[in-house]
Amino acid sequence: MAKKLLFIINPRAGKAQIKNRLVQILDLFTKYHYEVTVHVTQARMDGYECAKKMAEQYDIVVCSGGDGTMSEVVKGVMECKHQPLLGYIPAGTTNDFASSLHLFKDMNKSAKTVVDGVPYLCDIGHFNQDIFTYVAAFGVFTDVTYQTPQGEKNTLGHLAYILEGAKRLHTIRSYHVIVEHDGETIEDDLILGMITNSSSIGGFKGISGKNIQMDDGLFEVTLIKPLRNPLEFQAAVNALISKTPNPNLMYHFKTSKITFQCQEPIAWTLDGEFGGEQTEVTIQNQKHAITILRPVRKR
Structure with a gap:
């Protein structure tokens, strides 16, 4: 049959x-x-x-x-x-x-x-009442995937994301966020947050960390603090590319559940699409x- x-x-x-x-x-x-x-x-x-x-x-x-x-x-x-x-x-x-x-x-x-x-x-991943397959993110460059015109994506491929992102360098802003996971609380200003279950983000392999397993019930979390000058910006990029987190510029850890609170609404991206503006977010891993x-x- x-x-x-x-x-x-x-x-x-x-x-x-x-x-x-x-x-x-x-x-x-x-x-x-x-x-x-x-x-x-x-x-x-x-x-x-x-x-x-x-x-x-x-x-x-x-x-x-x-x-x-x-x-x-x-x-x-x-x-x-x-x-x-x-x-x-x-x-x-x-x-x-x-x-x-x-x-x-x-x-x-x-x-x-x-x-x-x-x-x-x-x-x-569960994101409040929504679902994502491999990434939930907020902050600098995270809207590039859904604001880059489809024609540019088709013509330029991965380069289109880089060109679109480069336009934003002078407008980087931060959000004061309270983050809770595994009994720990982080309260800090952040310019980027990525909760991922993927070895590739935006076509860049490895920036979410080493030894990525998509069936272990855990997310890789990367939170980047405000970067005060071009040297710190380059240092953050180098840390991501080399898969060696810089604790002075970012937080990096694994977790199965994480919450975010912010007084002002934050625009989130789920799997490259607009995920809405939220002041409170709970993200949980549904294993297998x-x-x-x-x-x-x-x-």
């Missing part, structure tokens, strides 16, 4: 390469005896609505798009009583979530992973929340 596969596609993701690979991918799924239903997303959150309404009827739900589209699909699947397997064919600009899962950049190879990969139990297919061996 053929297994049922729901294929959710964002045709606008990245450079729209899925349009050139679609027939080959559908042919592969059919050869492996999958009964395929295709849904092409029409607008933001359409992937969520589709997964929420239809996912329970399928053995596997496959997403082709960027990390934002995959995040939508995960949210929808998380609301189902019966969660199917998940597959991901990355087609976005940076594909941080896919990179952290060691998925192939080549779409045909990622499609092959859907039919012969191994299940992997992956943690998911989804099952996603990965290659048998890492690249």
Whole structure:
């Protein structure tokens, strides 16, 4: 009996390469005896609505798009009583979530992973009443992903984020925040906060720390203090790139639950999309929340 596969596609993701690979991918799924239903997303959150309404009827739900589209699909699947397997064919600009899962950049190879990969139990983050797959962040540069025009992302790729971020250097502001985790309280001014479950953020590998495990029930947390001059800014960048936190400029730790309080609303980013303005935030790790297919061996 053929297994049922729901294929959710964002045709606008990245450079729209899925349009050139679609027939080959559908042919592969059919050869492996999958009964395929295709849904092409029409607008933001359409992937969520589709997964929420239809996912329970399928053995596997496959997403082709960027990390934002995959995040939508995960949210929808998380609301189902019966969660199917998940597959991901990355087609976005940076594909941080896919990179952290060691998925192939080549779409045909990622499609092959859907039919012969191994299940992997992956943690998911709860952000107040919302969900994120790999990053919740606030502060400097965190709005770059959703304020950079899609055309620039498609044309320039990763460089588009760097160029957009460079425009903000003279407008860096800080927030006075009370942070609580594991019985410890931090009260300080911060220009950036990142709560991550990923080895790649914004296309930069390793800035969330060393030995990242996406199934250990823990987040990597990076909080950066105000940087008073270009030398401190460069030192902070170097610390992130070298994966060696500088305690004079930042806090870095792992936790399964963390809360933030601020008197003024802070704009948050969830998986590269606007996550709303909040004065109080509780973030908690839900260990092994989804099952996603990965290659048998890492690249």
